[in-house]
Amino acid sequence: MTKIDPEIRIPDPIELDRLEEERLRTAAGLLPVHAEGGEYAGFDTVGIPDRPPQTEREREVYTLEEGEMLVNMGPQHPSTHGVMRLVVKVRGEIVVDVDPVLGYLHRGIEKLCENATYTTVLTYVDPMDYLSTMHNEHAPAIAFEKLYGIKAPPRAEYIRALVVELNRVFSHGLMMGFLALDIGGLTPILYSFINRDEVVDMLSAISGQRMLFNFFRVGGVNFDTNDEFLSRLGTWRSHVLDNLDMNERMITQNEIFRGRTVNMGRLSGADAISLGVTGPNLRASGVAFDVRKAHPYSIYHELEFDVITQEGGDSYARYIQRIAEIKQSIHLIDQIIDRMPHGPVQAQVPGIIRPKPGRAYGAVESPRGLYSVYAISDGGPNPYRFRMRDPSFISLQAIPKLMPGRLVADTMAVMASFDPVMGGVDK
Amino acid sequence: MGHVRRPWPAAHALGRGRPLSAPAPALAGALIRLVQERIGPDLRDLWTDEDTVEFTIDGARAVDVLTTLRDDPDLDFFMLADAAAVDYGVDAHFEVVYHLYSAKHPAAWLRVRARVDRAKPVLPSITSLWEGAMFHEREMYDMMGIVFEGNRDLRRIYMSPDYRSFPQRRDFVLPDDAADSPAHGVNPLERPETWDLTRFNTAPAITFPPSEDRADAPAEGVEGGETAADKSRPR
Numbered sequence: 001m002t003k004i005d006p007e008i009r010i011p012d013p014i015e016l017d018r019l020e021e022e023r024l025r026t027a028a029g030l031l032p033v034h035a036e037g038g039e040y041a042g043f044d045t046v047g048i049p050d051r052p053p054q055t056e057r058e059r060e061v062y063t064l065e066e067g068e069m070l071v072n073m074g075p076q077h078p079s080t081h082g083v084m085r086l087v088v089k090v091r092g093e094i095v096v097d098v099d100p101v102l103g104y105l106h107r108g109i110e111k112l113c114e115n116a117t118y119t120t121v122l123t124y125v126d127p128m129d130y131l132s133t134m135h136n137e138h139a140p141a142i143a144f145e146k147l148y149g150i151k152a153p154p155r156a157e158y159i160r161a162l163v164v165e166l167n168r169v170f171s172h173g174l175m176m177g178f179l180a181l182d183i184g185g186l187t188p189i190l191y192s193f194i195n196r197d198e199v200v201d202m203l204s205a206i207s208g209q210r211m212l213f214n215f216f217r218v219g220g221v222n223f224d225t226n227d228e229f230l231s232r233l234g235t236w237r238s239h240v241l242d243n244l245d246m247n248e249r250m251i252t253q254n255e256i257f258r259g260r261t262v263n264m265g266r267l268s269g270a271d272a273i274s275l276g277v278t279g280p281n282l283r284a285s286g287v288a289f290d291v292r293k294a295h296p297y298s299i300y301h302e303l304e305f306d307v308i309t310q311e312g313g314d315s316y317a318r319y320i321q322r323i324a325e326i327k328q329s330i331h332l333i334d335q336i337i338d339r340m341p342h343g344p345v346q347a348q349v350p351g352i353i354r355p356k357p358g359r360a361y362g363a364v365e366s367p368r369g370l371y372s373v374y375a376i377s378d379g380g381p382n383p384y385r386f387r388m389r390d391p392s393f394i395s396l397q398a399i400p401k402l403m404p405g406r407l408v409a410d411t412m413a414v415m416a417s418f419d420p421v422m423g424g425v426d427k
Numbered sequence: 428m429g430h431v432r433r434p435w436p437a438a439h440a441l442g443r444g445r446p447l448s449a450p451a452p453a454l455a456g457a458l459i460r461l462v463q464e465r466i467g468p469d470l471r472d473l474w475t476d477e478d479t480v481e482f483t484i485d486g487a488r489a490v491d492v493l494t495t496l497r498d499d500p501d502l503d504f505f506m507l508a509d510a511a512a513v514d515y516g517v518d519a520h521f522e523v524v525y526h527l528y529s530a531k532h533p534a535a536w537l538r539v540r541a542r543v544d545r546a547k548p549v550l551p552s553i554t555s556l557w558e559g560a561m562f563h564e565r566e567m568y569d570m571m572g573i574v575f576e577g578n579r580d581l582r583r584i585y586m587s588p589d590y591r592s593f594p595q596r597r598d599f600v601l602p603d604d605a606a607d608s609p610a611h612g613v614n615p616l617e618r619p620e621t622w623d624l625t626r627f628n629t630a631p632a633i634t635f636p637p638s639e640d641r642a643d644a645p646a647e648g649v650e651g652g653e654t655a656a657d658k659s660r661p662r
Contacts, residue, residue, distance in 0.1 A: 054588065057580035103585035110570075111595055146476070273505055276559025289506065294533055295478070361479055361526060361536055363508065372509050374524065387511040387524075394559050401558075426585065 061099045067091050071408070075104045079182045079412035082422025086399070086411065093407050098400040102393075105426035113386040118144050118218055118353050121386060126212035129390060129424030131174060134160075134167040134203075135366035137216035139373040139388075142297055142362030144218045147355040147377050155343040156220035157299045162336045163203060163215060164298075164364075165329040170199040171367035172280070172322040172329075173244070175419040179319055180251050182416040183260050191247045195240070202232040218353060220346030233337075240330060248323055261315035265402045265414035268313060275401065276394040279369025281418055284321040285313035291365040303335050315417035322419075352381050368392045368419060390427065392420035455480060458532045465499055466492055472540075481538035486523065489541040490551045496527060496537065497556055504529040504537055510553070510563035512571040514597045520545050521573060525553075543573060552578035570595035 053059040064070065074085040083104035089097040109128055113121045121144075125136040138160060145151060152160070177192030200210060205228040207215035215222050251257050267277065272285040282289055288307040292300040308324045310317035355377040363372035369391030378384040395418050403411050458480055463470060469492055472483040484492050496504040504527035513522040521543040526536050543550050552575035553560045564575040565584040572593035575581055583590060592599060 054582050055580045058582060103583075103587070106585040108594060111599075271558075274558045276507060276557060276563075289530075294528065294530065295536065359481075359538075360476075361509075361538065363536070370508060372526070374509060374511055374526065376513065385511075385513045387509070387513075389509040389511070394562055397559055397562055 061089060061097050068096055073411065081420055084422050084425065088408060088411060090408055095403045095406050095408055095411060098403045100396055100399060102426055105422050109427045110386055110388060114383055117381050118383065119351060121383065122216055123214050126214055127423060128427060129366065129368065129421045130211065131171045131421050132167055132366045132368065133213050134164045134215065135364050135371055138164055139362045139364045139371050141216045141218060143360040143373045143375040146360035146362065147358055147375060148218060148353055150219050150347050150349065152220045153344045153347060154341050156345040158336055158340040159221050159225065159345060161299050162333060163206065165332050166199050166203060168329045168367050169326050170196040172326045175322050176247060176251060176319065179416045180257060182412045183257055188247055188251050195243050198236050202229055202236060205229040205232055217346060219349040224345045244326060258316065260413050261319060261417065264315045264410055265417060266314045267398055267402060275397050277398055278391050279365065280321045280325055281318055281369065281395055283308060284310045284317040286311050291363050291370055295363065297364060303332055305332055315414055318417045354379060354381055366391060369395060388427065390424040393425045396420055396425060455535050458535055461501055465495055465502060478535055479538055480535045481540060483540045483542060486541040486543040486550045490553055492539065493525065493553055493556055502529060503531045507557045507560060508536065510560055512567040512573050514571060514595065517598050521548050521571065523550055523567065523573065548573045549576055551576050554578050
């Protein structure tokens, strides 16, 4: 084996290319590309804002030391789960700092909702977090019912809990596939989508819509269960655990998967609370906080379940936590179907409601964490202020905290384990 | 689908006005007494409904009050559930609303409403208490123009860095607001000949801190949202 003499500098092929290009340009009588007035003038600072930094933190991220450079991940990148941009400061292949740049999908849904009637608001929140549409509608429904002073009939509450748990099952199932996809395995996502389509078809049978269900109403739900929904539910229930088991066996014991998730992105419970991380990501760090148990809404005080937690706090624990929660949701669905009462599914509520002036807060446990709505009424037909707290928006703050010192390729794997949805992040 | 809707029951038959969930009243009562005892003179307008305890404080005292709520072993509000800003109108005030949760008082969300002067919307930052308040505060700055002192990354988060308005303020008019347009109920976006775009050219820049203090302030004589250094920004 030959030893490389450290004194001999091996030229970088990219640098050789550049030198060769400069030589050819000079021979042809052209300006060097990076010179003032050359065609690439200014391009050696790609990614650095063309203005003075506005904050201390921005100065820190965008000031480069010797050997560091900025790399843009996104906005159009399959692993950013939507339209998001991560400015990654790297030294070689090691991440030094991360700055998430958001807003590429910002639609101003809060402002739209403040200009819509209470019933219409429930349709506007659908495309926010498009993988947990039922949860998106649940929180405003709770808040508006508090404002208006009504209560949904018991059967409506049971149907709500049923569709919400079904939604959680397919959202968590997709996360398993996306995590494997970002690590490099294509097959699990295909199986995840097969399983997800079964649930989505079921939910479209009950709500009439395939993805943006628009199923909840102030004072109940839009439709009662029907034969198609129930038969699909029965078929799905008969094999869902087998399907889950198959997908799980394909991923969990895979050596590459374990190598890229175990000990990766380890978040302690105290840090997670401080960063506002909620939901499965928080429970994977060992904190037993679940809104369904902590502050029960709907019918969750009648159901039997425990808050599942993991100890690891790494990507692997977050993945295992999702699988445990899918099984728990199926257990909850069994209980809900057993106990579902007969009766109406909608209270008598006019199409345009004018609640008395007041304030209400409704929070639900969405697949990504604490999703809450704060609504203020001034007595008019539309909410005076409509505020949504989206869990993936807040959880995203963990990425700059976890990534420094890790490899660039692991940024995607850790981000996928947090399961953010950019529709919710950007509102 | 063969769906038959059952006749609707009257709302009063479904318990209009009945609480949604039934918290133990003793717990909420204990929380109210504790809060009154520990926060004392800062606390105003204590109010409660079926699952919320709320009170108003002065914006300048936000960090002290929230530190007490978080660190007092009897209160132990360890989780910041939400932080949002509300604009109560041009001639009124802003409000920053914090929702907190404590495992010791699970029956109630605690809502702390911090009042902020509209003419000088400055509030101490709570990022020292919860790091996760960073994105909440950046969003409030972006959408409402409330400045949080002590926040070391107070940039716009959704809008571009050279954007100059605060879209969630009540005096921000939506461009496609039908009632406001000459199209009279027809969506003006579908009728470009009716677009009145002069207000976008003549609108004064709303910035806080005042634009002359900012490094990215619009240059004299530059119109239409361009900043002094606004070349083809690579951002």
